[in-house]
Amino acid sequence: MIWNKLKLWFHMLGSAPYFYRFARAVAPWLWAGFAVTAVYATYLALYVVPGDYQQGDSMRILYIHVPVAWQAMFGYAVMTVLAIIALVWRIRLTEIMAMSCAPIGAALTLICLATGSIWGKPMWGTWWEWDARLTSMLVLLFIYIGIMGLYAAYDDKRKGARVAAILVLAGAVNLPIIHFSVEWWNTLHQGQTIRLMGESSMDPAMIPPLIWMVIATKLFFGAALLDRSRNELLEQDRSKKWVEMECTNQELNDVESTA
């Protein structure tokens, strides 16, 4: 019963006007949620959590750096799933959504590298180190940029999206390398201290703002993804009838009944 409803909803999402209206309705809620959780997490991180006994206040950048890094990788995983769906079932909206993930992920990766670099200067004494995790994160940035470049190089957007989806799959090999880089190569970047299962080696007092910021970045990704996909859809379909109807506030149902 509920499975059939979900299936129907998924199929309806494949329709451009339906997706457009869905994204327009949902995105503001995600943005609002992002604003609330981000502000709350920032408050906790700046005023509630005590400073580190060694690093002092500069460790507080962790609350941006870590959630953004996670989201940059999680965004790639989302893009990979969408790319597989796009390649196998050729659903146009998943092609658009997969390609909309790339600029957001690239921005998040850039923020991660920048905050890490700002953090690294006082702590490690260097802006950049050819450490395994830093290098693999830089490679992730280049993969994101390559996907964007490949998609942009095709005039036929559907063809471009499908070709770039293959590159998404090829680049997915990098994800486990980033994740395990701190375990495989024992270089400058610290090891994993936060675990979902089992004991974290991080002090419990430091966890809450991190969790709130992780929720905030997830909401940000969802909101940005819906907005980006909606814009891309609008641009590709700008000469279609439903866009005209949507922009002139006509009911689409009327068109269907007259057509």
Added chain:
Amino acid sequence: MSAQPYRALFRRDLKLAMRRLGESLLPLFFLFTVIVLIPLGVGPGPSLLARMAPGMIWVAALLSSLLALEHLFRPDLEDGTLEQWFVGETTVLGRVWARLASHWLITGLPVIVFSPLAAEMLHLPHRALGVMILSLLIGTPALSLVGGLAAALTLSTRGASVLLSILIFPLIVPLVIFATGAVSMAADGMNPYAHLGLLGAFTILAMTLAPFGIAAALRMNLE
């Protein structure tokens, strides 16, 4: 099904390359211009050059392999031969393999044959020479495979050559790390086989997955 059509394609590619030997060997000359520029740029001190040699030889090999990639599938797309790959009884995968094999013989093998010369020019310690040739033998096929994937992805785009090199770079990073790691280990008198093993793993991974990606990308470019 016989292997005859694939062998025919393979022989044709090799024959074409032999007829235009000067053109086919241009990437090799390019490799040597890079090798010659390095001592001029950083100074000819043997100890400095010896430390840089593994990385420089590999980077030069990578750069020179980029040159021939743009024409890996493009002439076939332009004269319509590529469409013939997808009709009839032959499989596209077989033709992709034949094309990649001939490409490796034309661009990869000369680099391996002349690499001792480049190594000598950069004062690579002699004890690392064998490992360097071995790393090139294991690594250059992967270079052809990943390069072939990038060439297929960018087949019908504008500005393909620039895009091609941007796409290859992130995919080829592990290859460069493991290959130069192995040669550096050998140059320092340590055991290089862990790095060589990982290099081999990368090549096997590329061999299993890249041809499928290439075939899919070629098909999409014809749509």
